């Protein structure tokens with residue numbers, strides 16, 4: 001397990017999130033150190049994706065406090081607005097990147113343009129500079145030779161690798177992965193895992209990964225958190241949680257997915 005003791009980069013303090021009468025996160029507490037790689041596992045509906053969506057400011061929450069790199073943003077009262085300026089929300093979105101299950105590439109743009117557009121439009125980077133960086137990132141994910149193709153000409157695994165390059169092009173401090181391989185055929189999971197495994201060596205990049213692939217939990221993370229009903233029921237080093245879980249609910253979950 002990662003032994004970092006710095007002030008957390010991400011901190012959820014007593015965060016409650018409801019959808020109507022459904023409480024998805026119940027006074028949720030969770031912190032992540034800078035550079036830490038954390039995998040969230042747990043049953044469907046336990047609130048894992050909601051944690052990522054709140055961090056990305058895609059979902060408001062009703063109670064509690066969320067701090068990112070020392071700055072808080074609140075959502076008291078559940079009126080659907082974060083209590084932070086638009087400028088601050090933009091800063092957060094620029095520092096937090098997300099890779100979705102369904103890739104979400106722009107279908108009418110080439111692979112290269114998919115990676116180049118956000119740094120140019122959002123960060124104001126010169127197009128030539130953004131292209132040089134995009135090609136480096138495409139090389140890193142093994143797809144530089146596909147730069148002039150369109151997403152529909154690529155396999156799912158290749159599209160997801162482009163989506164990872166696109167997220168990295170914004171130089172995020174935090175990269176969130178929401179079930180990045182669950183839309184892929186099993187034989188394509190390995191190529192995405194190998195890219196994410198490479199990123200796990202990036203010392204400064206903080207990663208949060210929601211997955212049902214225990215290979216990811218084992219090979220990529222410093223810490224595995226088992227979620228149950230909107231709370232972290234058990235957490236620790238991958239070998240402890242996956243190899244010797246202490247909590248009955250964790251054992252039940254692991255035996256249900258590992259068979």
Ligand SMILES: Nc1ncnc2c1ncn2[C@@H]1O[C@H](COP(=O)(O)OP(=O)(O)OP(=O)(O)O)[C@@H](O)[C@H]1O
Nearest residue numbers: 019022024042043044045046047048049050051210
């Ligand atoms: N926009 C929404 N409106 C209403 N309910 C929602 C909404 N989004 C999520 N939920 C509910 O919140 C609960 C938690 O969802 P969430 O997606 O965070 O779970 P999860 O642990 O990521 O599950 P999975 O592994 O299936 O993705 C679920 O019961 C879900 O139906």
